[in-house]
Amino acid sequence: MDLGLALLGGLAAAMTLETAPDPDPRPDTPPPCEEAKSEDRGRDRETCPKDPTQVDGVTVVGAKRGATEGPIEPEFELDEAEISAMGVGTLGELMARMAPMLAASRGRAEGPPVILVNGQRTKAGMADIPTEAILRFQPLREEEALAHGERADQMVINVILKKRFDAVSLTNEGRWLAEGGRASTEQLVTVFNVRGEGFTLASGRYHRDSPLFEDERGVVRTPVAGGAEALADMVVGGDLTASRTLLPRGEQAKIEVAHTHPLSRGMSATLGGDLQVNNSVSFRGLPAVLLSDPDGLDVYRYIDAGDALKSRSDTRKVGLIGGLSSRAGKWRWTLDGNADRGETQSRIGRGLDTSALRAAVAAGEVDP
Numbered sequence: 001m002d003l004g005l006a007l008l009g010g011l012a013a014a015m016t017l018e019t020a021p022d023p024d025p026r027p028d029t030p031p032p033c034e035e036a037k038s039e040d041r042g043r044d045r046e047t048c049p050k051d052p053t054q055v056d057g058v059t060v061v062g063a064k065r066g067a068t069e070g071p072i073e074p075e076f077e078l079d080e081a082e083i084s085a086m087g088v089g090t091l092g093e094l095m096a097r098m099a100p101m102l103a104a105s106r107g108r109a110e111g112p113p114v115i116l117v118n119g120q121r122t123k124a125g126m127a128d129i130p131t132e133a134i135l136r137f138q139p140l141r142e143e144e145a146l147a148h149g150e151r152a153d154q155m156v157i158n159v160i161l162k163k164r165f166d167a168v169s170l171t172n173e174g175r176w177l178a179e180g181g182r183a184s185t186e187q188l189v190t191v192f193n194v195r196g197e198g199f200t201l202a203s204g205r206y207h208r209d210s211p212l213f214e215d216e217r218g219v220v221r222t223p224v225a226g227g228a229e230a231l232a233d234m235v236v237g238g239d240l241t242a243s244r245t246l247l248p249r250g251e252q253a254k255i256e257v258a259h260t261h262p263l264s265r266g267m268s269a270t271l272g273g274d275l276q277v278n279n280s281v282s283f284r285g286l287p288a289v290l291l292s293d294p295d296g297l298d299v300y301r302y303i304d305a306g307d308a309l310k311s312r313s314d315t316r317k318v319g320l321i322g323g324l325s326s327r328a329g330k331w332r333w334t335l336d337g338n339a340d341r342g343e344t345q346s347r348i349g350r351g352l353d354t355s356a357l358r359a360a361v362a363a364g365e366v367d368p
Contacts, residue, residue: 074138074158076101083131089171090190091159092127094137102139102155113155116140117260118197123270123323123336124258126159128190128203130167136160147332165194181216182247184209197262201272204255211249211283214241228290229300236368237302240285248282248311258321267326276317284309287351291361291368299361299368309349317342 088094095102095113102113115126138158171188184207191202214221219241223230258272286302287309293299319340326333360366 074140076139078137080135083134083137088131089169090127090131090188091129091134094131094134095127095157098137098139113157116156116158117199118160119158120197120268121323121325121334122260122268123321123338124199124201124260124272125256125274126201128188128205128256129159129192129201130169130190132167133161133165133192133194134159135162161194161199163194163196165192167192180212182210182212197268198260200257200259202255202257205253207250207252209247209250211245211281212247213283214244214246215239217246219244219246229288232290232298232300234297234299235302236299237286237288238304240302243283243306244285245283248280250278250280252276252278266328267324270321270323272322273318273320276315276319278315280313282311284311284349287354289352289354289357291358293361293368294364297368301368303352303354305352307349308352311346311348313344313346315342315344 083094086094086097088097115122117124117126136159138160140156140158167190169188169190169192171186171190173186173188175184177183186205186207189204191200193200221240223235229235254274254276256272256274258270260268260270262268283306285306287305288300288302291299291301317340319338321338322336324335357366361368
């Protein structure tokens with residue numbers, strides 16, 4: 001009997017524990033800071049401390065990629081779509097197309113402009129880079145040249161490149177006149193690579209101009225009064241205008257390589273070189289000789305040997321460039337250097353030795 005009553009008492013106690021509500025684990029915890037503020041406007045920051053896991057709003061202000069440090073704003077700006085609509089293939093062609101607009105600006109000095117790449121000065125020649133790599137094209141006012149050690153009236157162009165770009169381009173151009181002769185052809189191969197603030201440019205160019213002769217422009221030559229040709233009894237020979245050039249034949253070949261690499265924050269280095277070969281050939285007519293036979297006939301004879309009066313000039317040039325630029329506080333410094341070695345060789349034809357021919361004609365051995 002007592003055992004049964006004990007079991008019933010234990011079962012009742014267990015049921016009471018299971019159905020009883022859980023007690024408040026933090027009976028003395030004050031209300032949240034927001035509720036406390038709404039209830040008591042006088043609570044200070046010590047009573048309502050700031051939650052260390054929460055932060056206030058953060059505003060990040062940064063400059064556009066490639067922007068210059070100074071306050072000078074671009075005179076105007078071309079974006080990718082505007083550059084593409086101009087139909088040009090290289091930065092050099094873009095600047096030539098924009099020349100009338102750039103020349104309209106005040107205070108521009110003659111000579112090549114100062115080229116900035118992503119807002120920084122570079123020694124690399126950038127004329128052959130493809131326009132597809134350009135993000136923005138910004139001509140700057142002349143005051144910007146002062147910040148880069150140039151005259152205050154020097155044109156400054158800031159070119160902002162894409163962060164990543166790889167291209168191998170081949171260009172073949174030809175120009176022919178509808179009337180008047182002379183043709184020009186040009187081939188250009190460019191390899192351009194951009195990685196962040198660094199880039200590598202390698203290009204090879206070959207240009208050829210055909211000679212322009214006098215007969216292609218209708219030139220008429222007359223004997224010089226008092227000259228040997230005018231005093232001779234007879235003039236024999238070909239048309240001089242077909243053997244004299246108004247413009248020479250020209251060929252130019254150039255290979256150029258440049259690499260720019262960022263060394264640290266605000267510092268970059270450029271190293272490059274080029275090899276250039278030029279030649280020019282002019283034709284100055286046909287050699288002539290005055291011949292007198294035993295009968296006293298004077299014949300002024302042009303000899304069909306155009307190379308005898310040919311002039312040729314060959315130039316070879318090798319160059320190395322190096323540059324280092326950096327910013328330290330409010331100061332900007334640039335160290336540039338270049339070494340060039342050039343060699344020019346000229347050969348001028350002085351005609352033919354006609355002494356044996358004159359003697360043979362005078363002896364009657366050769367008909368002049």
